[in-house]
Amino acid sequence: LLGFAVTQRYGDQAAFLGAGGYHHHIGLNTWESAGATPPPPGHTGLYHSAFLYPDRQQLARALRRVLEAGITLDGAADHGVSEAVYLRDPDNNGVELYRDRPQADWPRDAQGDLKMVNAPLDVAALLAEAN
Template structure:
C-alpha cells in the first residue's frame, strides 16, 4: 500500500437524496433530534447536532417524489450516527421508538452497540455508541475480533 489516510480523518457529513424535503426534515429533526441549520431554497436543507454547519444534507434536486431503490441494487447501506455514551444512545433509541419508527435490528459488535432502522425514504439508519478501545475484543495476536451478538434493547432503554 502506498498511501494511508491521516488517522485524524473523520466522516464529516452525509448528503441524502429524498423524495419529500419537508417529511425528511421532520424525521431528522423531530425523531432523530438534529437541528435545522439552513433551508436552501425549496429543495435542500442542512441539519446538525450542536450547531455544526451540517451533519446531514437533504435534497430533492434529482429525487422529488421518487421511490427508494429496490432490494438487490447498489447504494447507501446505512448512515451511522455515533453517540458519545450508552445513556445518549438509549435516549436516541427511546425517541425513535416513541416516534413509531420500526427497528430493523440491533447488535452488540464487541467494539460497539448498534440499533438499525430506516428513514421515511428507506435509507438505512444506524445509531450506535463505541466502547472504549481498551475493551474491544481481540484474539491472542492482538487482532481485532468484532462480533455480531444480540443487543438487549430492554436493558439499553433502562438507561434512557
C-alpha cells in the first residue's frame, strides 16, 4: 500500500523493505529486544512509525492509496513545518505519513523564532494534488 516490498529476510528475526529498487529503506529486526521485557498485552512496544515523502504530490498519492484501500484516518494536521496524516496499521500501531515544507516556508514569530502549529489539514486540497 505504501510502496514497499520485502527485499531480504533473515529467518524470523529480520527483514528489509525497500521501494523503487533500493535495497532497503526500512530494516526490521528483533536482535536488540532478545531477552527484553515484553510489552503489555495488546501492545507492540512501538508508539508509531513515520514515513517522510519527498513532496506534497507524493504524500497526496500515498493518502489516496490509503483511502482507496478503505483505511480510516485517525487525523490530519498542518504543523506549519510539515503536513501529516495519521492512521493505524493492521496491528493497531500508529503510522504517520508526512512531508516537510521547505525551510523558507516555515512559520516564524516576530523575533524570527520557529512557530510550530497544530492546525487541521485540508485533506481535500491535499488529495487534489495526487494527479
